[in-house]
Amino acid sequence: MTSDDSSSKTRKTGFLEVPIKVSVVATSGALSKTITVDTDKDSERLTVKIVIDPPPVPAMSDTNRLQNQMISQSDRQAVFKADCASCHVSSIEGKYGKQLYDSVCGVCHEAEHRAAMVPDLHSLTVPTGEQFWRTWISYGRQGSLMPAFAKTENGPLTDMQITTLATYLSTAIPSR
Ligand code: HEC
Ligand code: HEC
Numbered sequence: 001m002t003s004d005d006s007s008s009k010t011r012k013t014g015f016l017e018v019p020i021k022v023s024v025v026a027t028s029g030a031l032s033k034t035i036t037v038d039t040d041k042d043s044e045r046l047t048v049k050i051v052i053d054p055p056p057v058p059a060m061s062d063t064n065r066l067q068n069q070m071i072s073q074s075d076r077q078a079v080f081k082a083d084c085a086s087c088h089v090s091s092i093e094g095k096y097g098k099q100l101y102d103s104v105c106g107v108c109h110e111a112e113h114r115a116a117m118v119p120d121l122h123s124l125t126v127p128t129g130e131q132f133w134r135t136w137i138s139y140g141r142q143g144s145l146m147p148a149f150a151k152t153e154n155g156p157l158t159d160m161q162i163t164t165l166a167t168y169l170s171t172a173i174p175s176r
Pocket of ligand 2: 079088101104105106107108109117119121124132133136137141144145146149165
């Protein structure tokens with residue numbers, strides 16, 4: 001890789017701007033590439049770290065949102081079915097802990113426009129802990145919009161996934 005003429009201006013200050021182009025096929029995740037920059041003075045190996053966030057879940061219209069809330073009111077497990085699943089439980093296979101939280105819980109609990117009936121999990125006033133998280137995740141609460149995630153309750157998560165979520169949350173959100 002070489003520098004162009006414009007670098008002669010910046011060279012005096014000790015900086016060299018090197019434009020790089022990387023072709024990426026992944027849609028999310030992290031990767032690093034090493035490049036070697038040769039100049040007439042020296043040669044240097046640089047590491048470029050690229051982090052691609054998963055695409056944000058698209059926002060919804062208020063009408064859609066109200067419709068969805070009504071569907072959940074009559075069946076809180078609806079989020080795991082049909083079209084709803086495409087946003088609420090997309091690609092959860094092989095996901096654990098924080099990653100899993102971000103995709104299946106974050107969609108409701110960390111939403112920028114979090115609905116009034118969805119509690120902020122970071123400011124709970126009740127004592128929490130691994131068992132607290134495990135119970136809520138597995139069974140949710142009947143008569144509310146909080147679904148049950150355990151397979152035994154017709155939810156999408158394996159025991160192992162629920163365990164890693166409960167472990168992650170009990171450290172990430174310490175009990176008061
Ligand atoms: C296009 C993606 C998408 C689809 C499809 C989708 N949701 Fe959601 N859902 C979201 C997002 C994002 C939020 C967080 C609130 C927000 O940003 O509007 C959310 C929040 C919710 C909530 C929490 C209450 C609220 O309004 O915030 C419920 C309940 C819900 N969705 C149920 C459903 C049901 C039932 C379906 C299928 C009929 C569904 N959703 C389909 C993206 C989606
Ligand atoms: C469809 C939206 C939705 C999703 C997805 C969701 N929740 Fe909830 N959650 C709610 C709502 C609504 C409540 C309030 C229930 C009630 O009225 O008691 C709630 C309540 C809770 C509570 C009880 C908080 C308290 O006030 O004591 C916990 C804990 C919780 N959720 C954790 C999670 C975790 C962990 C996940 C992911 C595995 C998750 N939730 C996914 C909507 C959601």
